[in-house]
Amino acid sequence: MAAAGLFWAHWLAFVYVPMEGTMRAAQRIFYFHLPSAWLCYVGFLLCAGASLLYLLKQQSRHDALALAAAEVGLAFGVIVLTTGPLWARAAWGVWWRWEPRLTTMAVLFLIFACYWLIRSFGGDSAPVRKFGAALAVLGAPNIFFVHVAVTRWRGDHPNNIQLEPSMRVALYSTLLVFMVVFGLLVRLRYRVHLEERAAAALSRRLSRLGA
Amino acid sequence: MSPRPLIGGGPLWALALAPLLALTLLSAPAGAQEATPAAPAAAQGAAAQTPATAAAEAAREARLEELRYQHMWVAFGAVWLVLFVFVRQTYARSAAVSARLDELKGRLALLEGREGREGREGAGANGGARREEG
Numbered sequence: 001m002a003a004a005g006l007f008w009a010h011w012l013a014f015v016y017v018p019m020e021g022t023m024r025a026a027q028r029i030f031y032f033h034l035p036s037a038w039l040c041y042v043g044f045l046l047c048a049g050a051s052l053l054y055l056l057k058q059q060s061r062h063d064a065l066a067l068a069a070a071e072v073g074l075a076f077g078v079i080v081l082t083t084g085p086l087w088a089r090a091a092w093g094v095w096w097r098w099e100p101r102l103t104t105m106a107v108l109f110l111i112f113a114c115y116w117l118i119r120s121f122g123g124d125s126a127p128v129r130k131f132g133a134a135l136a137v138l139g140a141p142n143i144f145f146v147h148v149a150v151t152r153w154r155g156d157h158p159n160n161i162q163l164e165p166s167m168r169v170a171l172y173s174t175l176l177v178f179m180v181v182f183g184l185l186v187r188l189r190y191r192v193h194l195e196e197r198a199a200a201a202l203s204r205r206l207s208r209l210g211a
Numbered sequence: 212m213s214p215r216p217l218i219g220g221g222p223l224w225a226l227a228l229a230p231l232l233a234l235t236l237l238s239a240p241a242g243a244q245e246a247t248p249a250a251p252a253a254a255q256g257a258a259a260q261t262p263a264t265a266a267a268e269a270a271r272e273a274r275l276e277e278l279r280y281q282h283m284w285v286a287f288g289a290v291w292l293v294l295f296v297f298v299r300q301t302y303a304r305s306a307a308v309s310a311r312l313d314e315l316k317g318r319l320a321l322l323e324g325r326e327g328r329e330g331r332e333g334a335g336a337n338g339g340a341r342r343e344e345g
Contacts, residue, residue, distance in 0.1 A: 026279040083286040202315040
């Protein structure tokens with residue numbers, strides 16, 4: 001269903017929506033760039049929320065959910081940071097500008113990339129989990145700065161774009177499809193992390209039994 | 212669970228760093244302003260355009276149009292690539308951990324079965340000894 005939704009979203013972005021006058025074909029990147037950015041925020045917020053729960057309740061499933069959400073958020077972050085410069089080059093003539101929205105987004109991405117690196121390569125002990133959870137909780141407020149960067153610091157990044165009705169249909173449809181994909185990926189990843197923990201626990205039990 | 216090695220940590224690792232490296236290498240210094248490709252060449256004035264400048268303008272616009280399409284296709288390719296790599300990596304990890312879980316459960320069942328048998332045999336031997344004593 002998610003794959004069919006992705007094809008439908010592509011049809012909307014390529015065929016249904018009329019060509020934009022100024023940026024022409026490059027504007028179509030927008031229909032995937034913006035939903036990816038929103039879902040990147042959702043992933044990081046979910047990670048921070050689950051991390052906070054883990055710090056409060058010390059339950060492994062909250063930590064597994066936090067890690068799964070961060071991984072999916074990072075995948076959408078990679079999409080944002082790849083499609084953004086491609087769009088910027090076609091629209092502004094440069095790949096990147098150190099303007100507030102882009103810079104804060106890069107910082108946010110790096111914070112959660114650090115979280116992922118620590119969690120992936122630092123082992124799965126309780127102190128590492130707690131350290132990662134604290135990093136996610138302290139890093140998530142940066143989403144607020146990314147959001148207000150354009151208005152507070154007068155950046156060049158487009159903000160509150162007025163869209164034609166057909167463009168709005170394509171944007172929200174793509175967002176809906178991406179939300180489904182996001183939910184599926186988080187669920188899949190969460191299950192993998194839970195199974196990995198079950199396997200690790202079973203392995204410890206077997207070594208205690210001397211097998 | 213033991214820490215995973217840094218190298219061979221999955222394609223997401225490379226995917227996460229590649230755009231940032233590319234951005235750092237290709238980014239313009241702060242304040243640099245290039246003419247935007249989308250900006251019209253209206254400054255020259257339509258009246259001042261000779262056929263030669265009009266042809267050059269048309270060629271420039273054609274190049275820009277080609278660039279816009281190229282970027283659009285590369286961007287959509289990147290979206291698909293990231294999603295495909297992520298889903299593939301997740302399924303591969305899921306399959307590996309499921310196989311490991313099955314193997315561990317099998318070993319545990321075997322061990323518990325053996326211990327149960329030994330326990331029953333031990334209990335049976337003790338019972339026989341008690342009967343002989345009686």
